[in-house]
Amino acid sequence: xxxxxxxxxxxxxxxxxxxxxxxxxxxxxxxxxxxxxxxxxxxxxxxxxxxxxxxxxxxxxxxxxxxxxxxxxxxxxxxxxxxxxxxxxxxxxx
Amino acid sequence: xxxxxxxxxxxxxxxxxxxxxxxxxxxxxxxxxxxxxxxxxxxxxxxxxxxxxxxxxxxxxxxxxxxxxxxxxxxxxxxxxxxxxxxxxxxxxxxxxxxxxxxxxxxxxxxxxxxxxxxxxxxxxxxxxxxxxxxxxxxxxxxxxxxxxxxxxxxxxxxxxxxxxxxxxxxxxxxxxxxxxxxxxxxxxxxxxxxxxxxxxxxxxxxxxxxxxxxxxxxxxxxxxxxxxxxxxxxxxxxxxxxxxxxxxxxxxxxxxxxxxxxxxxxxxxxxxxxxxxxxxxxxxxxxxxxxxxxxxxxxxxxxxxxxxxxxxxxxxxxxxxxxxxxxxxxxxxxxxxxxxxxxxxxxxxxxxxxxxxxxxxxxxxxxxxxxxxxxxxxxxxxxxxxxxxxxxxxxxxxxxxxxxxxxxxxxxxxxxxxxxxxxxxxxxxxxxxxxxxxxxxxxxxxxxxxxxxxxxxxxxxxxxxxxxxxxxxxxxxxxxxxxxxxxxxxxxxxxxxxxxxxxxxxxxxxxxxxxxxxxxxxxxxxxxxxxxxxxxxxxxxxxxxxxxxxxxxxxxxxxxxxxxxxxxxxxxxxxxxxxxxxxxxxxxxxxxxxxxxxxxxxxxxxxxxxxxxxxxxxxxxxxxxxxxxxxxxxxxxxxxxxxxxxxxxxxxxxxxxxxxxxxxxxxxxxxxxxxxxxxxxxx
Numbered sequence: 001x002x003x004x005x006x007x008x009x010x011x012x013x014x015x016x017x018x019x020x021x022x023x024x025x026x027x028x029x030x031x032x033x034x035x036x037x038x039x040x041x042x043x044x045x046x047x048x049x050x051x052x053x054x055x056x057x058x059x060x061x062x063x064x065x066x067x068x069x070x071x072x073x074x075x076x077x078x079x080x081x082x083x084x085x086x087x088x089x090x091x092x093x094x
Numbered sequence: 095x096x097x098x099x100x101x102x103x104x105x106x107x108x109x110x111x112x113x114x115x116x117x118x119x120x121x122x123x124x125x126x127x128x129x130x131x132x133x134x135x136x137x138x139x140x141x142x143x144x145x146x147x148x149x150x151x152x153x154x155x156x157x158x159x160x161x162x163x164x165x166x167x168x169x170x171x172x173x174x175x176x177x178x179x180x181x182x183x184x185x186x187x188x189x190x191x192x193x194x195x196x197x198x199x200x201x202x203x204x205x206x207x208x209x210x211x212x213x214x215x216x217x218x219x220x221x222x223x224x225x226x227x228x229x230x231x232x233x234x235x236x237x238x239x240x241x242x243x244x245x246x247x248x249x250x251x252x253x254x255x256x257x258x259x260x261x262x263x264x265x266x267x268x269x270x271x272x273x274x275x276x277x278x279x280x281x282x283x284x285x286x287x288x289x290x291x292x293x294x295x296x297x298x299x300x301x302x303x304x305x306x307x308x309x310x311x312x313x314x315x316x317x318x319x320x321x322x323x324x325x326x327x328x329x330x331x332x333x334x335x336x337x338x339x340x341x342x343x344x345x346x347x348x349x350x351x352x353x354x355x356x357x358x359x360x361x362x363x364x365x366x367x368x369x370x371x372x373x374x375x376x377x378x379x380x381x382x383x384x385x386x387x388x389x390x391x392x393x394x395x396x397x398x399x400x401x402x403x404x405x406x407x408x409x410x411x412x413x414x415x416x417x418x419x420x421x422x423x424x425x426x427x428x429x430x431x432x433x434x435x436x437x438x439x440x441x442x443x444x445x446x447x448x449x450x451x452x453x454x455x456x457x458x459x460x461x462x463x464x465x466x467x468x469x470x471x472x473x474x475x476x477x478x479x480x481x482x483x484x485x486x487x488x489x490x491x492x493x494x495x496x497x498x499x500x501x502x503x504x505x506x507x508x509x510x511x512x513x514x515x516x517x518x519x520x521x522x523x524x525x526x527x528x529x530x531x532x533x534x535x536x537x538x539x540x541x542x543x544x545x546x547x548x549x550x551x552x553x554x555x556x557x558x559x560x561x562x563x564x565x566x567x568x569x570x571x572x573x574x575x576x577x578x579x580x581x582x583x584x585x586x587x588x589x590x591x592x593x594x595x596x597x598x599x600x601x602x603x604x605x606x607x608x609x610x611x612x613x614x615x616x617x618x619x620x621x622x623x624x625x626x627x628x629x630x631x632x633x634x635x636x637x638x639x640x641x642x643x644x645x646x647x648x649x650x651x652x653x654x655x656x657x658x659x660x661x662x663x664x665x666x667x668x669x670x671x672x673x674x675x676x677x678x679x680x681x682x683x684x685x686x687x688x689x690x691x692x693x694x695x696x697x698x699x700x701x702x703x704x705x706x707x708x709x710x711x712x713x714x715x716x717x718x719x720x721x722x723x724x725x726x727x728x729x730x731x732x733x734x735x736x737x738x739x740x741x742x743x744x745x746x747x748x749x750x751x752x753x754x755x756x757x758x759x760x761x762x763x764x765x766x767x768x769x770x771x772x773x774x775x776x777x778x
Contacts, residue, residue, distance in 0.1 A: 076302075080310065083310060091725070092148065092299055092301075092302065093150075
């Protein structure tokens with residue numbers, strides 16, 4: 001979808017709604033891009049999608065960063081469960 | 095514009111030139127670096143921690159900094175050097191205090207090279223008064239006295255330098271094998287107060303935290319090998335009382351590839367093999383000697399991996415009691431999983447092994463008595479009195495033999511201040527069966543007399559062949575008397591003495607020269623390096639150390655010297671000349687009837703799980719040693735960049751280019767005017 005080609009008004013809402021739904025499949029960055037495309041729209045439904053999409057995006061980002069911090073610092077102390085959660089185990093001690 | 099075009103042309107010419115040069119096969123790496131053959135003190139992991147040196151992911155490099163005396167060390171402590179350095183030193187400074195100075199944050203030390211050997215001027219790494227990096231209480235956690243109240247410091251001179259973690263690499267360089275250039279470079283650096291010669295060391299150790307974690311992650315492997323045992327006469331009788339005569343066959347060192355272990359325990363191996371040779375020689379025992387018809391059976395045991403927690407003896411005892419084979423080979427003669435080529439050990443009845451005589455550290459002549467002398471240690475348990483009787487029996491054999499002018503050692507009981515027997519394989523046997531009557535013979539009384547226990551200096555320089563011959567004669571005659579149940583010790587044949595030249599050859603092969611000619615009788619090809627290492631190495635089901643193979647082949651060919659048929663491998667020796675099934679092995683392309691058995695030696699607390707392809711540790715384990723896997727062990731020496739020289743060269747090169755251009759332009763103007771009669775250059 002080329003953002004430089006302006007959409008007709010009816011199409012805008014349908015595209016926005018599709019992006020809103022796709023974002024629920026664990027894809028917060030879809031919401032972020034949706035917000036970027038439709039930031040300047042005034043249609044109330046689109047504004048609803050954009051607002052709550054951004055909320056969802058920032059929440060998921062926060063959870064992701066939080067989880068990454070815990071995983072990286074505590075994975076070694078989790079013993080076997082830590083290793084089963086890891087895709088790559090660093091070698092050595094430095 | 096023209097100048098720019100010419101500059102571009104010049105650059106293109108240089109590029110083509112460099113491609114041509116590289117096409118000629120000039121490797122820049124080879125030009126800059128010279129590889130050095132060093133041995134790393136790699137990381138070893140125990141049950142809850144790890145020890146040893148590690149270079150980390152990056153290459154560690156620095157200029158060579160020599161430390162051969164105390165002043166050098168003090169100078170390093172006072173002012174840290176201007177660039178990163180790699181210390182070149184000797185074993186005298188391989189102590190915790192020196193290494194702590196090197197490990198300080200601002201010391202700029204990137205690694206340590208320990209030299210050993212002699213150069214033209216003499217010995218570089220002279221042996222200090224004592225150097226023992228290992229425990230003060232060896233094998234404490236797998237032995238009999240694990241609690242603090244009953245432990246005794248058998249090795250009080252230890253400097254414990256093994257038990258620390260260093261985050262820089264420590265490597266060993268033998269001046270005899272690698273050249274003494276590193277020493278010369280370091281000396282030049284020191285004399286001229288420059289940083290001209292440098293070295294870089296890489297060796298990242300994969301192992302992390304401890305054995306449990308690294309075995310799970312497969313970043314390390316358990317230590318182990320193959321023990322050897324044999325019954326004198328070549329046949330096992332499960333109802334005869336049995337005397338076990340044994341020793342351990344491995345030794346340790348900070349640098350595992352260089353652990354000769356003369357006193358501990360290669361001298362014991364040599365003595366027992368010479369004893370076996372004498373006892374299987376009918377010229378010495380009498381023509382009618384039949385070891386299978388004696389009242390008492392004699393078992394010889396050579397246990398591998400004892401220094402790493404009694405690996406060989408404990409696993410042997412565990413499997414004789416309870417061995418489960420999950421996958422037998424056809425005919426049930428071998429087990430495929432876990433791999434045991436011979437299942438003879440499942441027939442052994444441990445209750446019949448009621449006596450044990452062990453040799454440990456018997457190689458050094460005693461200091462406090464003039465004659466060749468050994469101490470007999472007994473355990474202070476219910477069998478103490480009977481063990482003392484066994485000692486007295488050996489003592490009687492000694493007295494009788496010396497009155498017949500045979501060279502034997504004298505025996506006396508060791509001091510009663512110690513808690514019992516020293517670190518030895520007998521500890522495993524007593525733990526398994528406290529009714530066993532046992533003595534442990536050694537050259538030390540209350541504390542190890544070997545000042546170099548567990549180091550590269552235990553290399554046989556202090557050896558005394560007459561001491562070893564005396565011990566061997568005594569053991570051979572004791573075994574003869576024991577097996578036949580002799581009470582009149584004067585009937586032991588006078589000819590029953592060991593072959594001194596054989597003993598000397600065995601010491602040479604087991605301690606100094608891996609490629610000795612004597613081994614050719616027992617091997618087809620040259621194994622391994624020339625230097626001897628008695629470090630067991632990483633456990634592998636199918637292979638064992640060269641020394642284990644030698645011991646098995648020696649015992650087997652001495653018991654049944656008549657070979658039959660020819661073979662390429664053991665599987666060609668399954669039938670004898672009459673076509674009957676027989677247990678036999680292929681030694682030097684001939685089949686020999688089986689008389690000596692291997693037994694896989696690795697920790698009794700781990701088992702290999704074929705589904706997950708990992709070793710799993712028993713939850714009750716307390717002592718599991720593993721060796722870390724590593725990447726890219728290498729050591730290269732190179733010349734340090736000298737900034738003044740480099741700047742000078744660069745300035746010279748730049749000046750040359752400028753001069754070239756000036757000459758080119760002047761010449762061009764001049765030559766066109768002269769030779770082409772053109773008035774000016776204002777064209778194109």
